[in-house]
Amino acid sequence: MFDWGLYNYWVVIFLMMAGLYVVISRSNLVKKIIGLNVFQVSVIMFYISMGKVRGGTAPIEAEGFEIYSNPLPHVLMLTAIVVGVATTALALSIVVRIHEAYDTIEEDEIRLLDEGDEP
């Protein structure tokens, strides 16, 4: 039987595969980077959902709250988000320079131009 209790992991897997598919199938570099982002976000969601405890609150001690979610995976993802942002920024800045140098950001056109460069 299909277990709906784990639907969050199905979402993660779907996003991951969708992201990877975009990276592989699109030749536009900006679209590739978007795919890469979706791929990274799926892993971030994976961590977030594994730290969540059903019925748990934020781990701040207060009266009336007994169950807390695990904050550690969430904190780890702060770092992973920063890494993702840095990667995207670097990738986009390289794409800008590629656009200046090749006048295109389509990977297949770049490949053709590269082959033309070969002496």
Next chain:
Amino acid sequence: MIDHLIEIVVDDLPALQIAVPLLAATLCIIARRRRTAWVIAMVVAWASFLNAMLILRRVMTEGTISYAEGGWRAPWGIELRIDSLNALVLLIVTGICAIVLTAAPRSLAQEVPRSKHYIVYAVYLLCMTGLAGMTVTGDAFNIFVFLEISSLSSYALISQGSTRRALSSAIQYLIMGTIGGTFILLGIGMIYMVTGTLNIVDMSNQLAAVGPNRAVLVALACIAVGTAIKLALFPLHIWLPNAYTYAPAVVTAFLAATATKVAYYVLLRFVFSVFGVDLAFGALRLDVVLMGLALLAMVAGSIVAIFQHDIKRMLAYSSVAQIGYMVLGLSLVSVAGLTGGIVHLFNHALMKSGLFLVMACVLLRTGSTRLEAFQGLGRRMPITMAAFVVAGLSLIGVPATVGFVSKWYLVTGAIESGHWPVAVVILVSSLLALIYIWRVVEVAYFRPAPEDAPEIGEAPLSLLGPTWLLVGATVFFGIFTSLSVGVASDAARMLLGMMP
């Protein structure tokens, strides 16, 4: 007072290995001057190398070093944990960093506008921070963070190449590398789900208790795929030839000797220290997969190398083949095989960075690294070409060079485990290496320079010195093997759980 101070500093050596280059990178940016930035980077790189030597000596005499960052004890805090394996990797990484940096200014001046040099040195130090961090840390998530620090800075370094193809190579590497890094992150997350810890030692204890459930196996598969991309294991190597060919010459010399080596270390660490032999090779049969890919890499990489016209690209494909040797050592799962793999990590770093520095010399004088540029170079640049020949012999595996030492252990390991066809493939791949090195030697020594070739002199001392230091080391460690092989066999025994 001073003794006390020294004592404090000595205890903090593992942490300084990360903190100092990280801070110095920002100093380079503040300095904004080419010379000042280079001096800062040089001081830090050589100090890190010295530091790594001190750490290795301490590990050899006192055993594993465990350092609790910020005083938070493992498994809650982040632990830096150094044993004989990562002490050796740290030594070679920082050593290559320092030596290549020494050669950097002249070669960089040719390929990167001078106004940008200070940024290159800053990013170079960041890359070194990431690589050293990955090596010393005992925390799985920390490995991911340092991996991304080193990867991001290496993409930036590669994109500094003088042609526009450097840009397309950098973005190709960025996409592949990010996918690899994310797979590693996913794998670490799954282990965390099962064990509830990020500390490597704690993880391995908990995983041993859990046994082979599906989440653990998928985690291992994710980490193996992720590191295989960073390692450029055939057929996930497609980013490597372009990245190495179009990056600035010194950046190639640096990355070829360090980035893939540290990725190999991470693979070793996860497979042996975290998951353990039973899980990785019993439940998942990773050894069969890796051995197959390693053998393909050795043959395919060498064959493709033979047909390259650009010698820098040829050496890049040869790297793919040499990575095959290292992974082969891992997949043999025996003391001799693993020793061979680890020694080859050390040895290949020396010879490949030496060879890529030779490429930097040739590029500086002739303006090209294509095969035609080598015509008559045996007469025109005798000292440079002699370095190429010595390092090339080492790549082939001639006795009295480091290449022979690692191949000897690999062949011994293969025969011990009864895989004699593997030993044959090692020899075949060595013969292929002979062919591609010979092509260059023939053109350089037996073909006269073209009539209209401009008069060129020998490469400057600032480049020749570091080149010969590395090439000399390939001969030195080929004859005096006690340091490299001694530490490597120690590390191999430790990984296989046989403490001496």
